[in-house]
Amino acid sequence: MPSIFTHAAIPLALWCASERGRISPRLLGAGVIAAMLPDADVLxxxxxxxxxxxxxxxGASHSLLFSTVLALLAAVLARPLRATRVQATAFVFACALSHPLLDAFTSGGLGVALWWPWSDSRLFAPWRPIRVSPFANNFFSARGLQTVLSELRWVWLPLFLCVLGWKAMQHRAPVEIQHP
Incomplete structure (x- = not known):
């Protein structure tokens, strides 16, 4: 798994890329929680x-079904999250689903049960560049540092560049079309 901090990268990137005020701080918080919550299964x-x-x-907490349940909960809580039902559902679903997808790109573990309960298969992405994070007691070690550097390279930097690119496209002056 990527570190718990890196699971927050997707909601933060979506928030940074959005127009100011489009994603409320409460909805952002719900997205961060949804992105991190699947790892509560370490209990x-x-x-x-x-x-x-x-x-x-x-396992189950890393499934499409779990992401859907969190999204439906967000739809119910849309008003307190200061969002529309559609916005809350879509944002929380994307944030929750980002967790197992990031985990599938890691170099270790058993894979993610993305299709649970329809399948008990554990899946990995065909390309796995992100170093798997050591558990909490070993995080502050040489292996933990390698994980952080891997996450910076393969998650944070690409997201940062995507946000910058998106913002640059949004702020480009509109092209005027001249008719003869």
Whole structure:
């Protein structure tokens, strides 16, 4: 998995790329929580649930179904999030789904159960450049530093460049069409 901090990168990038005020601070907070929440499944280790179990790490909480449930919850909470139902649903769904997709690009683990409950298969992306993050007790180590550098290169820098490119396209002067 990427570090918990990097899972917040997608909602933050979407917020930065949007017009000011379009995504409320409350909706941004909900998106950050939705992007990080799937890793609450590490509690399964304390409950002696095996990693490969459907409710183990990178299992059900990393599924399309889980992302959909969070999005539907956001739709119900749209007013307190200061968003329309469509905006809350779409933003939270994208943020929640970003978590298993980022995890699929990591170099370790068992893959993500993206299609649970329809399939127990664990999936990886065909290309896995992001170093898998060590768990909390080993995060502040040489391996943790390698993970952070990998995340900066493969997640934060590309997102930063995408946001800059999007902002540059938005602020370009409109081209005037001259008719003969």
């Amino acid at each position: 399964a280790f304390a409950l002696h649930i095996p990693y490969a179990d459907a409710f183990g790490h990178r």
